[in-house]
Amino acid sequence: MTSKLSLWTVRPKPQPDELLSSWMVRAAEMSGQKLHSWCTDRWPGVQLWTRDLDLSAPPQIIADMTIRTAADPELARRTSLQAFEGVLHPAVDRSALARFIRPLGVYHRVRRGFGLWFCPACLSEDAKPYYRRTWRLVGFACCTRHGLVLVDRCPSCAAPVIPHRGGMIECHDCGTDLRTAECLIADASVLQLQHHCQRVLDGAPVQAAGLPDLHPMSFFALLNRLLMLMAAGPRRGRLLGTLDGLLAQPIIRHEEGVRKELRFLPPAVTHEAMRGVALLLRGWPYMFVGVMAEAGIWWSWATRDAKPNQLPFTYIEPVRRYLYTASAS
Numbered sequence: 001m002t003s004k005l006s007l008w009t010v011r012p013k014p015q016p017d018e019l020l021s022s023w024m025v026r027a028a029e030m031s032g033q034k035l036h037s038w039c040t041d042r043w044p045g046v047q048l049w050t051r052d053l054d055l056s057a058p059p060q061i062i063a064d065m066t067i068r069t070a071a072d073p074e075l076a077r078r079t080s081l082q083a084f085e086g087v088l089h090p091a092v093d094r095s096a097l098a099r100f101i102r103p104l105g106v107y108h109r110v111r112r113g114f115g116l117w118f119c120p121a122c123l124s125e126d127a128k129p130y131y132r133r134t135w136r137l138v139g140f141a142c143c144t145r146h147g148l149v150l151v152d153r154c155p156s157c158a159a160p161v162i163p164h165r166g167g168m169i170e171c172h173d174c175g176t177d178l179r180t181a182e183c184l185i186a187d188a189s190v191l192q193l194q195h196h197c198q199r200v201l202d203g204a205p206v207q208a209a210g211l212p213d214l215h216p217m218s219f220f221a222l223l224n225r226l227l228m229l230m231a232a233g234p235r236r237g238r239l240l241g242t243l244d245g246l247l248a249q250p251i252i253r254h255e256e257g258v259r260k261e262l263r264f265l266p267p268a269v270t271h272e273a274m275r276g277v278a279l280l281l282r283g284w285p286y287m288f289v290g291v292m293a294e295a296g297i298w299w300s301w302a303t304r305d306a307k308p309n310q311l312p313f314t315y316i317e318p319v320r321r322y323l324y325t326a327s328a329s
């Protein structure tokens, strides 16, 4: 159906960590056409921007982008969040969306949610600014390159970031340059943990003390569970109080901190929670067991918010082994 003759005149290559939607917006910008016309010319009759393209692009779109820009097929495949299947979660379906990927709140061509975050320093440094895959992932609160906490909204009007409406560097609503947003400095332990997570997403083995040869999906399931404990777990106040005694700086309690759904946690709240996760993971499971016992979060509390068979084995095993004391519960 497609041949070399159908290569587009302007052929931007995807960056190794770029989102599909970002790649498409850049391609349209470089062609000089408006995004809507650029898309209609290539895929007449296909409604592209009324869905979360990074999550559920029609396969033909990725195939066309690959062939007609002569892109590396593997790099092109990785622009879709579906590429995280089998690494982050068994399938990038509704349950993955609920636990590992932040939703955009798609409403026609608008986005009402704050699921796409960004690093202003990255956008400033990029020769051609683009949006990274990890800027959609639950628990990934930082830019490991610049050591900053990511930003989830326009610094002037607080609108969500919608590159397909406003372009890569401007707020779609008020035109403010997103690169002027101020960022918090990220904690070193969170940066270190996230750096490792990024390497695991790219295929490196899990290397954490006490977790040798752990499958990436088990690793991310454990992180997700610990993040939930920090954000909204049973006896959360006691847990934070115990951690405060072990951390150089106490964990900041944000008002919106207690939320049952991790995908809606804002960047600063996620970052604070990940400080606790990084500590709990240290020398797994002994730091975790010690902190939980000190906080009085024994078996029944540690499993109160979920059925044990729904909790990751890597979490439930030390809880059962070390925190199961009938008298203490």
Ligand SMILES: [Zn+2]
Pocket: 119, 120, 121, 122, 123, 143, 144, 145, 146, 147
């Ligand atoms: Zn950055």
Ligand SMILES: [Zn+2]
Pocket: 154, 155, 156, 157, 158, 159, 171, 172, 173, 174, 175, 176
């Ligand atoms: Zn704005």
